[in-house]
Amino acid sequence: MNRFSSAFSFLTLAAGLLLLPGRLHSEWPGQAAQPVQIAPKSPLEALTAAKAANAALLVKQQRTLERLDAMQKEADQLRIWVKRS
Secondary structure, three states: OOHHHHHHHHHHHHHHHOOOOOOOOOOOOOOOOOOOOOOOHHHHHHHHHHHHHHHHHHHHHHHHHHHHHHHHHHHHHHHHHHHHH
16 A cells, blocks of 8 residues: 555544544433432342343443444445445
């Protein structure tokens, strides 16, 4: 690669990264992380509350994983585009 094509590749990659979402947190913008408070009265209620908290965490992690997969696909497409030019 000559100097021009490597500079172009870098600028294209940088522009692509700027277009991607800025946050990679499991919370959506405007949604603050809320501490899970478990104050049950019995062990069964404690287990039920813990299962509910874990289910909520799994949903957030799944959303984050989907966003990361989408970003990976966009990055792969950008790499293919840069190789063609």
